[in-house]
Amino acid sequence: MAPFFHALLPGLLWMDIALVGAIAGIFLIASMRTSKKDLRPLFGFFFLITTEIYLIYWLLHYIAPPELLSSSAVQLVFGAGILLLPYCFWMFSLSVFDDGFRPGRLHLAVLLGRFLLVAVTLPGRLPEHPFLFLESSGKSDDLLYLFPNILYSLALIFHSLLVAHRGQRDDLVELRLDLRRIFVLLIGLLIAWIIASLFILRPLQADLPVSLINATMTLLLSLAFLWLAIRLHPDILPLELKEKVGYRPDPALKERLLEALEKDHIYRQEGLTIGELARTLSVQEYRLRRLINGEMGFRNFNDLLNRYRIQEACELLDRPDLPIIRIATDIGYPSPGPFNRVFRTLTGQTPTEYRQRKKE
Incomplete structure (x- = not known):
C-alpha cells in the first residue's frame, strides 16, 4: 500500500x-x-x-x-x-x-x-x-x-x-x-x-x-x-466571467431609509449597526444591505454613516461657538480621534484646517 x-x-x-x-x-x-x-x-x-x-x-x-x-x-x-x-x-x-x-x-x-x-x-x-x-x-x-x-x-x-x-x-x-x-x-x-x-x-x-x-x-x-x-465577480475578481446579478430597486424602502438619515438623523446614534437600523425600519437586514449597496453604491455600512456625519460636521464647523469635540460627539463619534481621521480621509484636511479656511 x-x-x-x-x-x-x-x-x-x-x-x-x-x-x-x-x-x-x-x-x-x-x-x-x-x-x-x-x-x-x-x-x-x-x-x-x-x-x-x-x-x-x-x-x-x-x-x-x-x-x-x-x-x-x-x-x-x-x-x-x-x-x-x-x-x-x-x-x-x-x-x-x-x-x-x-x-x-x-x-x-x-x-x-x-x-x-x-x-x-x-x-x-x-x-x-x-x-x-x-x-x-x-x-x-x-x-x-x-x-x-x-x-x-x-x-x-x-x-x-x-x-x-x-x-x-x-x-x-x-x-x-x-x-x-x-x-x-x-x-x-x-x-x-x-x-x-x-x-x-x-x-x-x-x-x-x-x-x-x-x-x-x-x-x-x-x-x-x-x-x-x-x-464573487466583480468584488474580488473584476473579470466579465458572468453577468452581475441585477439589483431590483425598492423605492419605498429607499424613501424610508433617506427619511431616517436626512430627517431623523439616525446616523448620530453612536455605534449604530445595520442590524439596529433594519429593526428601526422594520425590514429584513439582507434587504437593507442590498439597497445600500446595490442602489446607493456603498460597500460598507460605516462608509454610509461617515458620509452623512461628515456632511453635517462641515455645516456645524461654520459655527465658531461649537467646540470640535462637541461636534464629534453630537454626530455619533465616541471621541475626536476617529472623527478627525474620517474627516481628513473624506475632505483631505482636518476639522481645524477646514474651519480656518472657511474663515478666510
Missing part, C-alpha cells in the same frame, strides 16, 4: 500545480484590465505564484535528484517564494476584506522583518521540504530553529482571520459577506491542522499521511478558491 501512496502524491501535486497556475493566469489578466488603484487581482496573483513555487518545490522533493535541490540557485528562488507565501496571503486578504486598505510603511516593515527573522534564525538551515509556509522534518532541532518563523506565519494568518471576522457586521457586499464566513471557518481549520501536523503528527513520523492530506487540501481549496472568485 505504501508504494501506491508514494505514487499518488506526485499525481496530486501535478494537479495542484496545473490548477493553481490556471487561476494565477486569470488573476494576472484581471490585474492588467483593472485600474491601478485596485490591487486585489495583483495581490491575488502574487499569492498564487508563491503557492505555485511551494507546490513545485514540494514536487521536486519527490521526483528530482537531490543535487538539483541543493544548488544555490534553486534554494534562492524557491526559498524566497516559500518565505513570501504567508506575507502574500496576508496582503491579499487585507486587500479583499478591508475596503480602506492601502499598502504602507507598516506592510513594508513586516516584509523586511520576515527576511531579517530568517537571516537570524535559519542561516543555511532551510529544511528540504517546507510544509505550507515552512515545514519541519519532525526533528526537534529543526522545530527549534523553525519555531520563530512558524509563529510569524501564524501571526499573519491570525491577523487575516481577525480582519475577515471584524468586518462581517458592516459589510454590505452580500457575496463577500458569505466569503468572510467561509474564510473564517477554513482558516480556523487550517490553523488547527498546521499545529497538529507540525507538533503532533510529524514527530510521530507520519510524513506520508500528512503530505497526502496537505496535497488533497491544496487541491480542494484551489477548486473552492476558483469557484468563489468567479461567483
